Amino acid sequence: MKILSKLLPPLLFATLSLGTSAHTSDSKLASEEASALALKSEFLQTQLALGFSEKEVETFLATAKFDQAVIDAMTKPWEAKPWHQYHPIFLTEKRLNAGLDFWKEHEVTVSRAAKEFGVDPEIIIAIIGIETFYGGYMGNYPVIDALYTLGFYYPPRATFFRKELSNLQTLTKEERLDINNLNGSYAGAMGFGQFIPSSYRHYAVDFDNDGQRDLLNNPVDAIGSVANYFHQHGWVEKAPVAIPLTMSAGLPSDIQVWAGERIHYQASDILSPSVSLAESIDLDISQPALVVELEQELSSDYWLGLNNFYVITRYNRSPLYAMAVYQFSQKLKKAHDAL
Template sequence: MKLLNRILAPIALTLLSGSVFADQVEPNVTELKAEFLQTQNAKGFSAEETQAFIDNAEFNQAVIDAMTKPWEAKPWHQYYPIFLTEKRLDAGLKFWKEHADTIKRASKQFNVDPQIIVAIIGIETFYGGYMGNYPVKDALYTLGFHYPPRATFFRKEFANLQELVKEENLDINNLKGSYAGAMGFGQFIPSSYRHYSVDFDKDGSRDLLNSPVDAIGSVANYFHQHGWQKNQPVALELTLNKALPATVKTWAGEKMHYKIADILSPNVALAKSMDIDISQPGLVIKLEQQEHDEYWLGLKNFYVITRYNRSPLYAMAVYQFSQELKQAYATY
């Protein structure tokens, strides 16, 4: 179970595979808590409410340990076998069949390919089977007040959690998730839960913890809001005759700034010839296999997947799993 909790992928989280917590200066927690109280007071919470919210959370060293050793730091040949399995594929086909009408409705309403919706929920939580065992309040408190590399980000998530609990009437003491505070079928962090979740089953609440219908609609909405282009390619394998030109670097989390015309050349070509608009944005993905490196051309949809989790390995696993699902479901 510990292994499975570690591979839950937090949504829209910049991974910190190179950070070393021991080299960071411990923040002044008292000052940070005072600032937090002021911030929440400006949002309408009383000092008593916010103080009780803080006091209800506890430091958890296991959260720090998990954050500093993410699975995405592994090479591709060790990473993808965790996710691309027959067991996950079978579960995905079963989930797709069981919720076919809902997935079709979400795909149409939000203009998102159905296989990407199913792939995300499968990669994140094995279709609700493994949603995480970390108390969300403790995870976000720990990272927000005791993890300098991302403390500002996670304090904002801790603040969003206080608002989310009030808005959705969640049981804070029984709210479990990943080590980064991501929750539910699709592993939404609090800010994403508040901004992108939808009441897709029309029962009056946005329940990503117990309602696969709400989760399906919410994942689709997340991708729609980040610019997913339905029925468009995601990534295309490249063939290199030589090393990448010095003018092109592999993608490392930055905004898309290359055009495909900047990447393709006589020495860098598509593995399968096809017509493509070379004026559109593109990026280069490097995948470490045991005996060689693979290079792929990532398109806008690939970048959209990285808005969910910024690791290129994660995005490639989602894409390849979605292709497996699409092909298998056609004959399921």
């Protein structure tokens, strides 16, 4: 009973211990908690295999609590909005001006990161701006609560988030982070660039060489880490990202709008007499490509997404997110070049 009582919230443990279920809701609650208990036991074994002691795991989980707000936010993401409602949230003059100020303040660091990792500087600035408004909104959810809730009580992606919870325990040990003062998004992302624990561990860099990879308080490390993330995922400097399409008819029946899968088309598969580029550009039509649909109020716009567009979606799988980052980056570049 020791592990059972430690891993379950007291009220829910009492419900299970009594074994009473007068109502359907009680039965459902008991079933969910029984499932969560089994997953927590598996999690314990996983962490033991990584070298943590049973006491360390129990102490780690004891600091976490279920948060219904996390589930609510996960089931109603901004990316579920149509494009005409989504993009005005991010492509604002206020964010643009903040981005230019951030770029100016960290000009040397951004230039060094762009050169070292081969990533266009406007993309680095755009990501940090879209994610946290340059550190202004890093999230108020305790990271451990978010990952605990999603890892044990959100079946659609529970396996993924339990892995992130596992990475979080390792990360806090590696980087000496205070788990009790670690806040982020409802999905457990944190810092200027909103890295989930596994990304923090694998892609964060100590860009100012002070001995710590600090993405929570250090914009220099954040800039270098965002650049490294894009480099590691295959960004090609100065290569096109996305190009608007003109269509005289609908998409060919054998071409589907991109929905998160790996790229399996070439540009030559998509372009045809009825589907053409809206602007003249010298393009290698043998390169990987996808079709992005942006839902407007009365119709849809279509874009040809290329490798770099796909790389942005490695940061966030949503095509709307990737397009917002790209379009914002272009506004940033134009304004910055004009300074």
